[in-house]
Amino acid sequence: MRQAGITTIIAASVAVTILAGVAVLVLYASNSSFTMTRQVQENALAQAAAITAQSAETYLKGTASVAESLAGQDAIQAAFTGDAPKARERLRTYIAAYKDYFSFFLFDATGTIIAGSTSEGKDLTGGDRKERDYVKAILAGQDLVFSNSVFKAATGNELIYVVAKAVRDANGKLLGGVAACPLWNRFTAATIDPIRFGQQGYGFMLDDSGHMIAHPLDKSLLLQDVSQVESTKKALALHNGTFDYDWKGEAKVMSVARVPTTGWIVCMSADAGEMMTPAAKQRSVLIGVGLGVAALAVLVIVLINRRLVLGPLLALNEFTRQVGSGDLSASLNGSFRAELAVFAGHLRQMVGELKTKLGFAQGVLNGIPSPCGIVGPDFTMVWVNQEICDLLEKRDARQSAVGQRSGAFYNNDANRQTLSDRAIQERRPLAAEIDYTTPSGRKLRVAVRTTPFYDLDDNLLGSISFWTDLTQIHEQKQRIEEQNIVIAQTAAQASAVADRVAAASEELSAQIEQSSRGAEEQNARVQETATAVEEMNATIMEVARNASDTAGHTELARDKARHGAQLVGEVETAVAAIREEAVVLTDNMQSLGQQAQGIGTIMGVISDIADQTNLLALNAAIEAARAGEAGRGFAVVADEVRKLAEKTMHATKEVGQAITGIQRGTSDAVSRVDRAVSRVGTASELAARSEAALGEIVTVVEAAGDQVRAIATAAEQQSATSEEINRSVESISAIAAETSQAMHQSAQAVSDLARQANDLNSLMAQLRETDPPQKALS
Structure with missing residues (x-):
């Protein structure tokens, strides 16, 4: 409700004073007038009743005189x-x-x-x-x-x-x-009926038993017994006098007079309100005059005070209203005198001080970057900043929040007690971490800290609350904890894989070393075979020349034929040995190819592990970067893991390339050895035929002359075959040399892989021993 202004108060005071005086005078005059009017009206009623009773008495006596005259x-x-x-x-x-x-x-x-x-x-x-x-x-x-x-x-x-x-x-x-x-x-009709008192007053008569014997208005009441009516009872009992009564809810006044001769009662009834009409009119006039005088006096006083006092006070009031509404730039204008001038000066000084202090307080509030709200001692919101409205998804709530219950603003439940309410009740700072669900359904993890504050007189003003959004930190903590579990599992898996890789690398290294020794031995055997083939080729050439020279020397030919048969037997033995070595070499080459394929499979597993490790290291580096300074140590470990994974991938790639070369070389060597075996088989068959021919030469030396040319031709063919075998053996020797060199490179690559697997295992151990990121964050 709006408070009355000082103008209204002064005017009301003057008006009340004057009206009080006027009211006293009017009340006294009105009461006196009402009393006098009542007395006058009652006297008039009594006189009318008495006169009418006297008239009735006179009339009755007159009729009695007539009867007496007749008698x-x-x-x-x-x-x-x-x-x-x-x-x-x-x-x-x-x-x-x-x-x-x-x-x-x-x-x-x-x-x-x-x-x-x-x-x-x-x-x-x-x-x-x-x-x-x-x-x-x-x-x-x-x-x-x-x-x-x-x-x-x-x-x-x-x-x-x-x-x-x-x-x-x-x-x-x-x-x-x-x-x-x-x-x-x-x-x-001549005496009772004409009598009227106002609009509702009239006279009537009753006999001594209470029957109506005269009534000016309702003729149906004539001769009716009204003795049970309360007013009739009073009239019959009083005989002469005046009394008040109610008739159908209206106040009435009745004066009665008794006719002595018959005992009949003359009644004069009047409405109490109508009796007081003259007094009421007089009272209205007095009230109107009094109000007019009061209004005139109030007007004069108000005009004088408005110019000398109220005008400056209104200017001061307007100035304080503007300042009170927050307009600290308002100016105080007007002419002030005496005490009002001093008051205006003090007021200006006070506003200046308020500007300084309120500006400081408002600046502090406006400068709060965190979500913040203030709850008053009545548990309603008195101030909120935009940040807390944005955090709680309260659209346009900053204007409507003031005056709301704190539970309604923070939790959409006016009956719910908030941490600020508890701080006000307990008069101590409180803090808590709570889970909060916004109107859109977003889950927040917030830290709320609230503390009560007081004015200079130690009166509680409310509680200020600061909300800190910990959702991202909480989610990062959960993700880091989950990543720690994944990394620990991955480290354990990587350690197991590294152990398996190291064991496979050692086994592969041993197999490669064995293959390398077999290749070296194969190369030596091939060299020996080449030497034997060269010797056989020289011998065949010599046999051809001798056959040509000894065409006429049968005995010498027979001896030479025997010797040739012996040599062919040795050649056959050497060729059989070469064939067996070639078969062994083929089996070794095939086993080497299978082992190289196994190494390729292992290298694929190692490559997949390296890819997964690199991906985990990259994710760990990203999460460490999100964690900021607290995750720097974990980022260094993740970077080392990533570099080791890259080295592993690079070494695996090189080993894979080497194994691919080994597989190609081994496949080519197997093909060549197969062809050499086929050629050696052909040579073995030729040697067998040569031995049979020499046997025939021995037995039919006499026919050797005819067959020398055939022998020479066969020797030439053997020489050509030997040369071809020699070339095949040289090719096998070259392939064996390449295989031996490839085995040395594979052994070196496997050694590097085993070393890198050991490094990876050490790094996993170091990773398991490193403090978890959440410990660093804490």
Whole structure:
């Protein structure tokens, strides 16, 4: 609710003071007026009731005089002695003269009408009235009697009452009575019905039993018994006086007066509100005058104060309002006098100091780079920065956050207690790491630190909270831990693979060394075979020359033939040995090819291990780079692993190339050895045939002359075959030399591979002994 300004307060104070005085005067005058008006109105009611009762008394007495007048006349007296016609005539005369009467009649001592007439000319003679109250009263000895109440006439709707006068003879004997019946309507129409008090006030009459005998408004109430009505009871009990009563929820005032002759009650009723109408009007006038005077006084005072006091105060108020709303650049304008000038100077000085301190505080708040929020002592948000709105995904929340419950802002649950609420309740700093889910479903790991702060009077102002997003660090920690497990497993696998590679390398090295020795031995045997083939070739050439020279010397030919047969046997033996060596060489070459293929398979496994190790080292280097300074030691280890993997891949590639060369050379050597074996087989067959021929030469030396030319030709063919075998043996020797050189290179490559496998195993051991990255991070 807006507070009233000082202008309003001054005006209200003056107005209240003046209005209080006016109200006192108006209240006194109004109460006095109401009291006087009430008294006047009540007196008027009482006077009206008394006057009307007096009029009724007078009217009743007047009708009684008429009855008494009739009772004393001779014509009336004569009717009781038997001379009724004169009496009837006299009664007609009276009914004609008195228009306000309904009838006149005479009744004897038995209550029988002996003469009588109505205003309508009806003869009442012979009527029986002995049961009427007034007849009974006359016959009982009363001299003048009024009927107990009014009643309807026998004919028509007229209300009448009866006044009866006893008729006596000269000796005082009761003869009967004379009765006059006045029209009661004529009296009430002239006296009761015209009376009005305002719009709702009127008069009415009751008989002494509580029956309504006169009412100006509701004629249906006439002759009705209203004795049970509360106001009727009071009227009958009071007889004379004034009292208040309620009628259908409205306040009424009634004055009553008793008619002495009959005991009937005249009632004058008025509405209490209408009675006070003059006083109310007077009060309204007094209130209007008082308000006018008060308004004029307030206006004069306000105008004077506005110029001298309120104008400068409004300027000060506007200045403080602008400063209070955050506009510290506002200027204080206006003319100030006396104390207000001093106040304005102090106010300017205060605002300057506020600018300095608030600027510092606002600068500190605006300069906070971390997500931050401030909760007031009532657990509602009083300030948030954009960073915490962005972190918690509160769009446009910085404007609407102020005033929210801290639980509603931080957790979307106004009933939830936050760490800031606890810090305010416990009045101590608190910190915690919590898992937070944003409206979009993103999972955050945040560190919350909150601390209460106080003003200069040590009053609690609230709690300031700083939120730190640890999600990436937490995720990196988890990834590093997972990578540690993977690296440890990989290191164990790499160590096992390195052990297997080292063992395979040693076994391969031993096989290559054995193959190298076999190749060297094969080369030596091939050299020996070449020498033997050269000797055989020289021998064959010599046999050819000798055959040509000894065509005529049979004996010499026979000896030479024997010798040749012996030499052919030796050649056959040497060729068989060469063939066996060639077969062994072929088997060795095939085994060497299979071993080279096994080495190639192992090199593929080592290459895959090196690729995987290089990939793991690269991933480890990436995660270490993400970890920053804490992961530098792990990055160095990962780089060494990567370099070792690259060396392993390079050495594996070289060994693979060497093994490929060995496989090609071995395959070529196997092919050549197969051809050499085939040639040696051919030579063996030729040698066998030569031995058979020489045997035939020995047995048929006599026919040698004819066959010398054939022998020479065969020798030449053997020489050519020997030369071809020699060339094959030289080729096999060259292949064996190349195989031996390739085996030496393979042995060196396998040695390098074994050394690198040992280095890899050592590096894995060192990697297992290195502190895990999370330890460094901690």
